[in-house]
Amino acid sequence: MELEIHVFHYLVVSTVMLFCGIYGFCTRKNLLAMLISVELMLNASNINFAVFNRYLFPGQLEGHFFSLFGIAIAAAETAVAIAIIINVYRNFNRVLTDDVSHMKG
Amino acid sequence: MMDLSLLDITFYATAAVIIVCSILAVTTGRIVRSATYLLFVLFGTGVIYSMLGYTYLGAVQLMVYAGGIVVLYIFSILLTRSSQTMRYRIGRGRLAAVLAATATGAVLVIFLLASQHFALVAIPQGVELPAREIGHAMIGSDKYQYVLPFEIVSVLLVACMIGAILIARRHK
Numbered sequence: 671m672e673l674e675i676h677v678f679h680y681l682v683v684s685t686v687m688l689f690c691g692i693y694g695f696c697t698r699k700n701l702l703a704m705l706i707s708v709e710l711m712l713n714a715s716n717i718n719f720a721v722f723n724r725y726l727f728p729g730q731l732e733g734h735f736f737s738l739f740g741i742a743i744a745a746a747e748t749a750v751a752i753a754i755i756i757n758v759y760r761n762f763n764r765v766l767t768d769d770v771s772h773m774k775g
Numbered sequence: 776m777m778d779l780s781l782l783d784i785t786f787y788a789t790a791a792v793i794i795v796c797s798i799l800a801v802t803t804g805r806i807v808r809s810a811t812y813l814l815f816v817l818f819g820t821g822v823i824y825s826m827l828g829y830t831y832l833g834a835v836q837l838m839v840y841a842g843g844i845v846v847l848y849i850f851s852i853l854l855t856r857s858s859q860t861m862r863y864r865i866g867r868g869r870l871a872a873v874l875a876a877t878a879t880g881a882v883l884v885i886f887l888l889a890s891q892h893f894a895l896v897a898i899p900q901g902v903e904l905p906a907r908e909i910g911h912a913m914i915g916s917d918k919y920q921y922v923l924p925f926e927i928v929s930v931l932l933v934a935c936m937i938g939a940i941l942i943a944r945r946h947k
Contacts, residue, residue, distance in 0.1 A: 675786050680823065681888050683790045687797045687816065689881040694801030696873040699863045702852055703806055706813050709844070710797055713820050724827045726893065731912050734829055734904070735921050741832075741839050742928045746935035748844050752851045753939035759855040760945070766860055 680721040688714035701755045701765040705748065712744045786826060793819035806857045807849070814845045828902045831909050 687710050694707030716737040723733025755765050762769040793816055800812035817840040825833035852858070864870070916922045 675783060677893065678888055679786065679790065680827075682885055683793050683823070685881055685884045685888070686794045689877045689884075690797040690801050692880070693873060693877040696877075697801070697865055697870055699865060700806060700857050700860050702848065702855065702857050703809055703861065706806075706809055706848065707801055709813060709840075710800065710816065713816065713840075717820060717823060720824055720827055720829055720832060724829070730919065731904075731909070732919070734832060734909070735912065735924070737824075737829075737832055738835060739924055739928055741835055742932060745839050745844060746932050748847060749939045750935050750942070752847055753943035756851060756854060756943045764860045765855045765857060766863055768863070 677721060677725045680717065684714040684717040684721070687711075687717070699767050701758065701767065701770075702752075704767070705751055705755070709744065709748070712740065716740045782826065785822070789819045789822045789826075792816075793823075804861055806852050806861050810845060810848045810852060813848070814841055817841045817845065828904050830903055831906055 691707045691710030691714065694710065695704050698704045698707060719733040719737045719740065721733075723730065723736075727733070758770055759765050796812040796815040796819070800809050800816060803809050803812065817836065821833040821836040821841065823833075824830070824836055865873075912920050913925055914920075914922055
């Protein structure tokens with residue numbers, strides 16, 4: 671039996687990761703737990719960029735750099751989100767989605 | 776007789792760790808454990824980048840995510856006392872709906888991937904992308920070179936850090 675690692679194996683891993691992130695984002699009520707789920711989704715997309723770059727266009731670097739910039743932007747996004755969450759904690763003494771519903775419309 | 780190379784074993788072990796830990800990260804009831812499982816998932820992602828030959832990307836993943844972001848998470852979890860608010864859950868009906876939707880979505884996407892021919896492409900692995908090439912592509916300004924996004928990302932990072940400090944600062 672031939673066992674080579676195909677694109678498919680990587681994509682299954684990233685698919686499971688993405689849908690775990692979606693599940694967590696919809697089920698959690700704590701803002702930080704939701705942010706952790708967002709990180710899972712971002713990671714899944716970064717894996718996809720790297721894998722497609724490596725397997726389909728191994729001579730080029732677009733996917734690699736997209737992942738690289740994605741990681742940097744995820745870091746920036748996390749910093750701002752955590753600052754906002756700490757501000758929410760200061761106002762409500764807890765960080766639940768039920769508390770921050772003023773902009774819900 | 777199955778012929779497993781070391782690379783195959785590494786990949787399947789990493790894939791198992793990633794799948795189990797990402798499921799646990801969104802189902803566990805304690806948020807510090809959730810952050811720890813996220814850390815394991817990020818380590819696994821770094822291993823996958825390295826296996827693809829993108830060792831630089833793997834190193835960036837370990838430094839930025841595992842070294843920076845997870846520490847930020849742990850600190851903010853402790854600062855906001857999030858472990859006390861994890862007992863608030865969504866309703867049972869909505870939970871079932873979300874579970875059904877995500878499970879269906881995952882199965883559909885995996886089926887779609889399995890039915891595509893590109894998913895069976897394989898290339899020789901473990902060919903490391905040299906750091907010199909990455910450096911030339913990142914600082915060059917020709918076609919397929921990325922000095923402009925690089926600079927924009929650095930400006931964005933500075934702006935985000937200043938914004939984060941301004942938002943999180945205690946107002947008097």
